[in-house]
Amino acid sequence: MIFLFNKLCLVNFILNQTIYHMRKVLLLVFVFVGMLLHHEAWSQQRQISGKVISGEDNDPLPGVNVVIKGTTRGAITDLDGNYTIQADQNETIVFSFVGFTTQEVVVGNRGTIDITLSPDSKTLGEVVVVGYGSTTKGDLTGNIASVKGEALSTVPVPNFQEALQGRMAGVFVESSSGKLGEGVKIRVRGTTSISGGNDPLYVIDGIPMTTSGGIGYYNPLADINFNDVESFEVLKDASAAAIYGARAANGVVLITTKSGAKGKTKFNVGIQRGVSSPTRLREFLNTSEYVELMREAGYNYDRLNFGTDPINNPSDYPGSELEFVDSRLDRYSGWADWRTGEVDTDWQREAFNPGAGTLNVNFSASGGDDKTRFFFSGAYDKQDGILIRNDFERISGRLNLDHTVSSKFLIGANFGLSRTQNNRLADDNQFNNPIQLVALAPITPIRDLNGQLYDRPTTTYYNNLIDSENAQWLNTSFRNITNIFGEYKLLEDLKFRSEFGVDIMNQNEEQFFGSRTNLGLSTNGYARSRWTRIFNYNTNNYFSYNKVFNSVHNFEAIAGMSFQKSDRYFTFVEGQEFPLDELRTLQSAAEITGGASNITNFSFLSYFSRVNYKYAEKYLATLSARVDGSSRFGENNKYGFFPAASVGWIVSEESFLKGNDQLSLLKFRASYGLTGNAEIGDFDHLGLYGSASYALIPGLRPTQIPNPNLTWERTAQLNFGLEFALFRDRITGEFDFYDKNTTDLLLNVPIPATSGFNIQRQNIGRMQNYGFEIVLNSVNVAKQNFTWNTSVNFARNINRVRELAPGQTSIPPSSSRFLNGVFIDQSIGVFYGPAYAGVDPANGDALYYANAERTETTNDYNEAERMFVGDPNPKFFGGITNNFTFKNFDLSVMFQGVYGNDIFDGGGGFFAANGDWFDNSTRDQMRRWQNPGDITDIPQARLGECNGCNASSRYISDGSYLRLRTLTFGYTLTSSQLEKLKLTSVRIFFTGQNLLTFTNYRGWDPEVNADYLADNIFQGNDFYSAPQARIFSLGLNVGF
């Protein structure tokens, strides 16, 4: 309680400080403005008037902001679009209106200035960040998806990955569950690797980020405050990505943080508060249903195995299975009587936190002068998870500076610091995962008559509510991502830039499980402390050259090198035997039971170059190449070469189309190139012996078979793109087709275990990803008081495993409980196993298909034909955003969805197994077969006989969903209101996350990937995984 109170105090303190500073700043602003006005009274001002019309329909535009740049002097157009304003001839008038492109006009000696504002849409001039530089959308010949940080700023999620969900074509985002602080899966144009990494490379301000090596399932990207981000660019095709060579096969995410601009210092303060709840709950049996099902299961066992009838023949009762069930029900009832239904506990509800919510407070200032520009920010984020014992808190600060030393020399630094604290939970497969409470019986009271939480033997399994009282698990991460750069203009057209950056991640995890928890019960408590520090440094040094010859040949080139090294240090200690539960650090452990330290490193040395050529603004070509060397590669393949080429043709610049209003843009582009995947583990090429002790005597054992030829995976990607704009840019769109072929797959080839090894990592096999992406943006309405824009992205990716090791046709499911396998000409991770054929109406046996044609059935699981029974990879995914503005109101509605994937509910074997054991069941199990002739899909209840409980298609269901991912409704104060408040902007908004979900999935939430299983092959599994959070939040943003 005190802990919570302190947290609140901190928030209050921050708020108070913010408001206090705001007041001071406001005062300064007033004084400053007053001086300015006073000064202006002496300058040569004239009256300027004019009319503003819409370029769309040539109607007058009322309500347009007309402001003299750099001052607070302004006017608003009247109903006929007319305005008048006082201005000096050297001043610039800025015309701005929501939904239209802002225009600036220098007054000069004109007295009347009429303006036509054109509707805002994606324009060719939009700046896009690329590897080691930037370009404009119009000049791009590769495929890059871009999202401005602004679009995500109010999405109440802890990491930017979730905020990007549904916003970029071909970028698939999936958060593993509703647990806070865990990893998020991102796949750019599919899965390229079976055994290597499939996550994109993340580069923040030029530094390849540390994205793995943290403790547990910690997500190192959650350390980034995405309010500081100017833009996210995802490099998707080879032309865009090959400049990142051996690590670009899964795409590259470029993160550019905000920088200041010359001008008045702008302050922004925001606060947002939300409440969260699970998207969906499941239905479990109540006491009377549970008792009925369990007793029936025991009785059926007696009938079938002993031929006895303990209900109708009381003499059969002693020693019967029914008696055993009754004794178990007695045991699980504690002080209550199950016969009278005295207690009916909803254990599922206990797993969730009724006080879940979110809080964000942020502050930023930016500005600068001719010499120096800055961006400064601070933010506090807090999420109280929907699950008990789970929260996430981030405090972050940033200072980005750049300074013009001389007309030739620019220096700068980006400095980011954050502290993340996360009260973590056990993985989905642990008894102390809160969701596993659903296994407990409804007949069991939560507490005994003394108010103590019940544990086994009264509870069926460990009652992990005890963890809430008697355990803690706190993960703290300090993150510093900093880089400095200098840029020197050697010649008019030639610059040299040098960057040095560090990404330091310092993380520790303190776990304590007291003497009442399942982990500390017999040892008077158990504690573990783990520390890791990853020091990752990187330098980029490159020339860039830019020259136009004969005013039609436009050349841009870069060439340079980079070097990166990462050192990871890890230490842990664990101990037990604590004198009392209040002493929770290992200082108090009487017995230290374990400890270790280890060090791992990797390095990359790279040379890269890119040449862009543009002829007459019509014909575009790009060549790029990178040479990458890495410590991860075997002796025989230290360096790799990754070239790419692309061309573009802007047809609409040709004379026959130029000026055509109906088809305002038509551009074709094509690219082909080679990228690599080096996410293969640091020492996979060596033949290794690792330590193995026995009875505290040190020993060695073979751990890895050598492969000196081991190298990166190669992905060759072909991309065809078409961009268009119709009706004076009212509708813009992009259509891309791609074909990615990955060869030399880094494959953990299963080998006979009789060799002493289970796998060997080889460069073998081939995988293909092909598909298309569609992006459409339209301005549906652009009226004076009402605008409506729509943007749609949609992607189809087809993943196919094409080759494995010679003679190998599959990597069959490696788990008895889950079905994911790898098969040639199928998608990776396809579900393979027995197909459930329902229930034999004659006897209630679970049936499986015995042949591939599904014409014969068997009740013997071992005799069932194994076949493809589902695919966890979605066929389509995408998002659709509608933005509306009405007067000063704005509304943004973003739907996101995936279609065509299946989910395997791995917990079904326990809670949807027709009363196979004493775990509580989902309510649908009451449909079980009971009498000959019953037609149902739930087999007869038979205690401990596993009648249909094995992994099969019985537990697969359609995972498609459509979700109202983000809805934002806001109100921005009008200029006149702002004038009174002396503020530049005020916006009040509501943001809802995951408000609606449409799905046929039978489990908690269709966006799921059980954390302890999740890898390249194991996907689409649910195992007591928490649903996602639904969040309602209110926020306020003030700028001044």
Next chain:
Amino acid sequence: MKKFIKIGILGILLVGSSCHEQLFISPQQSIDQELALNSDANVKSVLIGAYAEIRSAALYGGRIQLFSEMLGANSEVRWEGTFNQPREMYNKQIFVNNSYVEATWAAAYRGINVANNVLSALDVVNEADRGRVEGEALFIRGSMLFELVKLYAQPYVAGNTSTNLGVPIILTPTREINDDSYVSRNTIQEVYQQILNDLNRAESLLPAVNSFLARNYVVAAQLSRVYLQMERFADARDAANRAIIEATANGKSLVPVYMNAFNNEVDSQEDLFTIQVNPQDPANDMFTFYSLPQFGARGGDVSIQAPHLALYESGDQRLNQFFFDAGEQRTAKWRDQFRNVKVFRLAEMYLTRAEANFREGTSVGATPLEDVNRIRLRVSLPALTSVNIAQILQERKLELAHEGHAIHDVKRIRGTVTEGNNSFTFNDPRMVFPIPQREIDANSNLEQNEGYGG
């Protein structure tokens, strides 16, 4: 200005070439395989690595014993846990993808591979220790083959030993994966012959004193089990007798109070061979599944049933092991956490010698009656005046109950296991593990056992 450009380019190349060295990084937690077998000390470390393998929970760390008790449950014990893998064994309805079946297979062959690595590098071992090192490696390899063939193949006494399939015999270390890695199953006869070769040579090489690691009497004890499976009673008798003579000459004897022979942190005087357990290396799956939460275990997954309790005579001190908790009778043999896992106790050797002497009509070392009474007197039971085979087997069953002997004794005496209305004879295919589906998938040369589809 050209000068600057040249300097810049030169600088880049210089930095690059100096960074090249940084591309050669060695791991700090592992060593290259060339180093691991190049010295006396390193080969001995690898030998400890072999013990670390057979010590795992999947092998002598508890599951080998658990599997035997579940297959041989015989309505005397009952699997009540939530885990399907032991329950399938208890039900005699094992699925080909049972992950325990798969893990034990893989772990046993890892142990064999480590042992083969040691055996391949004996020439760098100091001459004084070479025999011991070889003997320990052979004990490990022979023992693993024996455990595999008992679980994954028909019992020896099912006959047709030259055609019934055993398990693959692997005698060389794996340095690369090639065609030879795709092995086939050897016959039962071949496997047993290899076990005898390994263990006989190991016994001849090993000393009687070698801390808690393999010693000559441990190997003799293992040999006595092998011969019992083969019904070579004279050899079993002699092996048990050698084990008794060597062990007692080196300080081993029965613990006076029966229950003091269990839950030991260090080997008791009765222990011939155990798996060493400590808080740093805690795995003991018999504890995990037999004990209770308050002792740090799971929920008491195995309970003792009335028919078992009825087998004991009144006053038998072995009844002291049973206690009522969590609604069921439990055995305290595996009650405490961080206690060694029993593999061979001296008491077993007396009972083996008694049985084999009786069957052979001999009195090597002692008469059957003397050996049986030695066991009975310790648990406060009256001495018998004469014994028959049924009494010897009954005494063996009760003395060694819940210690991993159940199914293997049933099979060798051609007994049956009865669960509810179902009876399984000793050679019932449902009491033989499947070859793991993963292995069949990875190696098409392996033939599946009867009753497991494919």
